Amino acid sequence: MKQKWQRIKSVSGPNLKLFSTRFDYMLNPRNGATEKMIILEADDASNIVALTRENKILFVRQYRFGIEDETLELPGGIVEPGEMHRIAAQRELREETGYSGGHWSFLGSIASNPVFINSYIHHWMATDIQLTHQPSLDDGEDISVELIDKEDVRRKLYAGFFKHPHTVNALVLFFAKYR
């Protein structure tokens, strides 16, 4: 256990739509220097490794504005205020893909980016999911669903195919638990 950094003061920063911000002035216990750090205050999110009875995993293909390119990633999204992250996972899966039901279990939580974001991503898996609804997308979404064989997903994971870190994280935990 290292000596704790002390927060000298905290100043609100601009609101950036996806997150509010603050600047923390932190005292380094090693040398007494004060560091001004930007912190993004974001909502937690859930994502889901969802398996059909045919051993296919659901992915969503979408255009991502940060990298100005398409990604193939696991379904998921923001946990709404007051919502449990399991419920958010089930809601996002249904909204983005139209699939629901099945048997759910929790894989674990990993920080979104511990350096400057205060939120966590909660990773879930579900087996025996079935197509039950029409997808219902937000105005800001344009998503298409792809089903990929579980063994092909494993190969893609270890080949570095997936470009979204939270998708990689969920898949690692999934393949550790469910071989």
Next chain:
Amino acid sequence: MKQKWQRIKSVSGPNLKLFSTRFDYMLNPRNGATEKMIILEADDASNIVALTRENKILFVRQYRFGIEDETLELPGGIVEPGEMHRIAAQRELREETGYSGGHWSFLGSIASNPVFINSYIHHWMATDIQLTHQPSLDDGEDISVELIDKEDVRRKLYAGFFKHPHTVNALVLFFAKYR
């Protein structure tokens, strides 16, 4: 391949120390709605799975302001302007841990967060590294080095022990390549 979103306009946002920001107004090809998106313009970073001759992997323990907690993560840091990401990996390893030398190979690049950040993390591995320097930390750092046996790292990875997504990503690629 999905239809591309069109950028209607782009407006500079505040500078937040770790990154500059912009707001992109993007036209959704599915429904013609315009979405205002925040983009963080950040520098790329490198991290390193560095193995000693005794089959131990180097980690750094440090306090992370985003989650207000300690993490155990791989050494790494920002790629300086004009610097190659391999050189950044070697420099950061030496600065944070004092280790250098050995045989280096590239594991792949994964987006920092494709949703709202434009940068990538470049993952490297090195074998046969040796302690050759004193670590030299920035004013804003307070880091201690820990060596963990490779098989213990593998167990921790699959047990969900590591809380930094980019550390998880690098380790997945490492264990896929180097068993």
